[in-house]
Amino acid sequence: MTVDARYAVVGHPVAHSLSPQIHAQFARQTGERVDYAAIDVPPEAFADFWRTGPGRGLAGANVTLPLKGLARDLVDQLSERAAEAAAVNTIIRLDQHRLRGDNTDGIGLVRDLERLEWPLGGRRLLVIGAGGAARGILRPLLDRGPASLTIANRTPARAIALAARFGSELVPCALTELGAAGRFDGVIHASAAGHAVGLELPATLADKDSWCYDLSYGHAARGFVTWARAAGARTAEGLGMLVEQAAESFFLWRGVRPDPAPVHRLLSKEQAKSHE
Numbered sequence: 001m002t003v004d005a006r007y008a009v010v011g012h013p014v015a016h017s018l019s020p021q022i023h024a025q026f027a028r029q030t031g032e033r034v035d036y037a038a039i040d041v042p043p044e045a046f047a048d049f050w051r052t053g054p055g056r057g058l059a060g061a062n063v064t065l066p067l068k069g070l071a072r073d074l075v076d077q078l079s080e081r082a083a084e085a086a087a088v089n090t091i092i093r094l095d096q097h098r099l100r101g102d103n104t105d106g107i108g109l110v111r112d113l114e115r116l117e118w119p120l121g122g123r124r125l126l127v128i129g130a131g132g133a134a135r136g137i138l139r140p141l142l143d144r145g146p147a148s149l150t151i152a153n154r155t156p157a158r159a160i161a162l163a164a165r166f167g168s169e170l171v172p173c174a175l176t177e178l179g180a181a182g183r184f185d186g187v188i189h190a191s192a193a194g195h196a197v198g199l200e201l202p203a204t205l206a207d208k209d210s211w212c213y214d215l216s217y218g219h220a221a222r223g224f225v226t227w228a229r230a231a232g233a234r235t236a237e238g239l240g241m242l243v244e245q246a247a248e249s250f251f252l253w254r255g256v257r258p259d260p261a262p263v264h265r266l267l268s269k270e271q272a273k274s275h276e
């Protein structure tokens with residue numbers, strides 16, 4: 001097949017990424033003749049990758065851990081949502097010398113919550129975590145008009161800094177204060193704790209009328225999902241968000257919007273099989 005443009009997901013490590021599979025499905029669906037690879041680039045090599053390395057041959061890229069902040073500093077133009085998130089997950093090549101950075105994580109999450117028909121407007125919401133992923137989802141969540149949005153983090157100073165940036169709409173707190181925070185309609189787990197030791201969360205945060213969404217998926221989401229199910233809440237993992245943010249990136253690059261639903265179904269089936 002003649003390829004019109006090359007794209008990649010760039011991270012460190014990146015071998016585990018599902019993005020090549022997702023974008024191959026999108027390309028098949030839309031008939032776009034594109035190639036999409038996973039490229040491991042350590043942080044210290046990221047700028048040269050774009051200036052003098054293989055990045056020069058890419059029409060765009062997804063950027064994942066730990067490069068999202070570096071990508072923000074590298075690009076020549078930033079979308080409003082990437083500037084607000086201080087993180088870039090999508091790079092679009094404008095011409096030979098100029099790159100634009102965008103962030104599709106937040107819209108990806110909100111579209112997946114809409115798919116699930118989980119309400120945001122007028123609801124009491126909690127986001128756990130204050131890293132790159134949390135920063136990317138705050139504005140799209142606030143735009144849906146929640147009654148309140150609390151952000152809880154292990155290091156409270158980071159939650160406080162975010163609240164200062166987003167204004168009084170955001171209520172910061174420490175993870176250790178959550179026992180006194182009451183019940184939430186929606187709890188979004190956006191920390192990286194599931195990749196390591198997991199989190200100890202109070203049972204009072206959610207009940208049978210709440211929904212709980214983990215941005216991680218698979219093994220990393222297991223602890224949070226188990227906690228949420230014990231509280232009687234509805235639960236979902238971040239696979240849907242991953243597919244939705246990828247669809248938005250694909251649209252930014254190609255001007256064609258793929259259908260995320262069949263790709264999400266396929267990946268969910270494969271994930272379920274791999275956990276059998």
Ligand code: NAP
Nearest residue numbers: 129130131132133154155190191192193215216238241242
């Ligand atoms: P990050 O920038 O490294 O942020 C890490 C966050 O996790 C910080 O708030 C950190 O707290 C907290 N944390 C880490 N270990 C912890 C622990 N043991 N206990 C309590 N808190 C802990 O990572 P990120 O980019 O925000 O990613 C967060 C998660 O979202 C990851 O699991 C990632 O896979 C997932 N994600 C999913 C999607 C998707 O499309 N589904 C997209 C983006 C991210 P401190 O500030 O105290 O260090």
